[in-house]
Amino acid sequence: MKNIVKVAILSSIITAASVYIILEWRPLQSAEAPVPPAVSWASSIETSAPQQAAAGTAAGNFSPDESNNIDIYQRYSAGVVNITTTTLGYDFFLRPVPMEAGTGSGAIIDTEGRILTNFHVIQGARRLEVTLADKSKHIAEVVGSDANNDLAVIKINVPAARLTPIPLGTSKGLVVGQKVLAIGNPYGLERTLTTGIISSLGRSIEGPNGRIIEEIIQTDAAINPGNSGGPLLNSQGQIIGINTAILSESRSSAGIGFAIPADTVRRITADLITLGHVRHSYMGLTTFALSDAPALARELGIESEGGLLVIAVQPGSPAARVGIRGPSRQVIVGNYQFPVGGDVILKLQDKTMRSNQEMATEVDRYKPGERVKVTVLRNSQMMDLQVVLDEAPNP
Secondary structure, rough: OOOOOOOOEOOOEEEEOOEEEOEEOOOOOOOOOOOOOOOHHHHHHHHHHHHHHOOOOOOOOOOOOHHHHHHHHHHHHEEEEEEEEEEEEEEEOEEEEEEEEEEEEEEEOOOOOOEEEHHHOOOOOOOEEEEEEOOEEEEEEEEEEEOOOOEEEEOOOOOOHHHOOOEEEOOOOOOOOOOOEEEEEHHHHOOOOEEEEEEEEEEEEOOOOOOOEEEEEOOOOOOOOOOOOOOOEEEOOEEEEEEEEEEOOOOOOOOOOEEEEEHHHHHHHHHHHOOOOOOOOOOOOEEEHHHOOOHHHHOOOOOOOEEEEEEEEEOOOOOHHHOOOOOOEEEOOOEEEEEEOEEEEEEOOOOOOOOHHHHHHHHHHOOOOOEEEEEEEOEEEEEEEEEEEOOOOOO
């Protein structure tokens, strides 16, 4: 079973005494739409050639690696912004007053003033202020956000000449040991550069709303509170990830940081810009993980490693259209009563399903209208059903 890493967010949270702490993520509760038109930002990323760092920019007797670090920083550090969030708090007399809630980082992605950051950086903010490299401050508006992937796009109104977009690369083809550079605002120290390597690939972490985020990049480049939303760059100066979380008992950099991959950014950003949200898919099922109740699995005669018991099917949903069955009776196992008699979801696209979060994440890989194979167990017989996914209602 794949290990899911529980992590701490990297936003700097400021208390009344101006002490920085890290908050743990807290779970949130969580008719087909037309395909959004292509946008200039997304298409320009697809067609732009990799940009090489300008060799020889740095003067002095530096090694090739040092020169590369200096060149990347000089070229793209101005594309990293500081994001300050303001929320509504209450004073001693319980009067509502604006309070600075925290800081994070962001990466300018085009000359129209769009900035990529983490969802948890802007979550719950009543006011967003962006500080550019020239120290100018600008009020930002939220263009779109997606808690499932912990990403958001915000926008400021600034002349294009004052903006330094950072090119979006790809996370496909990355290898462990590859050099990476992180630029962000740890503890409010603007545009700090750290370097390291890719320590691992394909990690899975639990996001701020409890959903599993997959294909995560692990790095040993030092990242700390305030780095959230900042870019993880390759040696060509391209964004290959967005720094989002750390794993540390001391709640400071321990050389284990995580970044959301660039290909996830590329997949959802067009929706964020054109719709304000991401078009997620759904099947219309409520399930119970049998791994959480081994006695129930034995009672039902299920010996597989995983399995999700269907306990409700939404009428008219994709699952209902293909005849996936819900419960027909109740059984008592130990001190609990369970609705049984429905199908057991064993696999989705031949991948064993072990938890509700795992299935939600797997469904989210596919677009509304796409067809997926669902393997179910019904009356001791396995069968494959072809489910055409619908777009999930936008919460």
